[in-house]
Amino acid sequence: MPLVPPKPPTPRKTTRTAKPAVPGRKPATKRKVTKKxxxxxxxxxxxxxxxxxxxxxxxxxxxxxxxxxxxxxxxxDWGQDPNYRTYNSFDIRIPKKYSVHGIDVSYYQGKIDWKKVKAMKEDEVQVKFAFIKATEGILSVDPYFQRNWREAAKAGVICGAYHFFRPQKSGEWQAKFFLQTVKFEEGDLPPVVDIEQLNGVAPASMRKELQEFISYVEKRTKVKPIIYSGLTFYKDYLKGHFDEYPLWIAHYHQAKLKVGSDTNWSFWQHSDKARITGINHVVDFNAFNGDSTAFERLRIPKILSY
Structure with a gap:
């Protein structure tokens, strides 16, 4: 049987014809299209x-x-009286309704850095005024008075001076001694007489000498003096006798000063344990009964030579 020669293979169909490579050129690559x-x-x-x-x-x-x-x-402060809150810087509780605050000092506080006192502040509470002890009886001058009187004013603290009254001594002589020691000027707080004890004399005799002191100071300075006393002493011996004069009352660690609405009080010494920057001992802390405008009205407008 004769052999049939095989059929040649059918060539593959291609849809694309590759371009011949050009010597020395890299093949083209497809670029990615990026959106701007x-x-x-x-x-x-x-x-x-x-x-x-x-x-x-x-x-x-x-x-x-x-x-x-x-x-x-x-x-x-949760659960505390919102009108009587603790101020950590001063280490005491302070009634909130008052906007003008101050201290009172004597030799007991030692040497004071008044610039630090003035700079101290927590929230809106800071020392605006200071009552400074000047004299006692008819012979004793506080050893720190002149320095405190000078340095406190230089630091911008509004000053007032007080006399510690001795009922067994002449009221007029005590007043003369006080005014010889203190030279009040325009812008100072009114003179203060501090009466806390009977010292063995009858209440009527105490009031007589106190009236002599007040009358002499008012006549010479043309300013009504402030009377300072503890709440109990005031109620027992002073109430109803000196009502035309402004009062400064001591009544400690209370949310409210417990006096009648008819009491003409200007200052409240509500703590005796305040801590003040610049003072190395506890200090009495006070509030003024009024706003800053009323406080300005209380200051001495003008003092003629006395």
Whole structure:
């Protein structure tokens, strides 16, 4: 049987014909198409810059810290009388309704740094005024009076001076001694007489000598003196006798001064244990019964030579 020669293979059909490679050239690669990003709106740019400025601002952190402090204070005072809260810096509780605060000092407090006293502040409470002991009886001058009287005023603290009254001594002579020691000037607080004890004399005799003291000081300075006393002593021996004169009453660690609405009081010594920066001993702390305008009216307008 004769052999049939095999059929040649059918060539493959191709849809594309490759281009011959060009010597020395790399084969072309397909490029990725990237979409162009839209530029950030100008409003967003300003917003971001503003946010950074706020975050970097010290006022922002001051606001945050103040808010945190207020919240902490609110939590700490929970359950307490909101009108009689604790001030940590002063280490005492202070009635909140008063806006003008001050201290009174004598040799007992030692050497005082009045600049530090003036700079001390917690919330809105700071020392605006100071009553300074000047004299006692007819012979004793407080050893720190002249320094305190000079340095407190230089630091910007409004000053007043007081005399510790001895009922067994002449009221007029005590007044003369007091005014020889203290030279009141325009802007000072009125003179103060501190009466706390009978010292063995009858109440009527005490009031007689006290009236002589007050009358002499008022005649010479043309200013009504302030009478200082403890609440009990005032109620027992003074109430109804010197009602035309402003009062400064001591009544400690209470939320409210317990006197009648008819009592003409100007100052309340509500604590004897305050801690003040610049003073190395506890201090009496006082509140003025009125706003800053009333306080300014109380200050001495003008003193002629006496």
């Amino acid at each position: 990003k839209k530029p950030m709106a100008i409003e967003w740019k300003f917003a971001i810059v503003g946010l950074f400025l706020i975050l970097l601002s010290p006022f922002y952190y001051g606001y945050v810290i103040k808010g945190f402090t207020s919240t902490w204070r609110w939590m700490k």
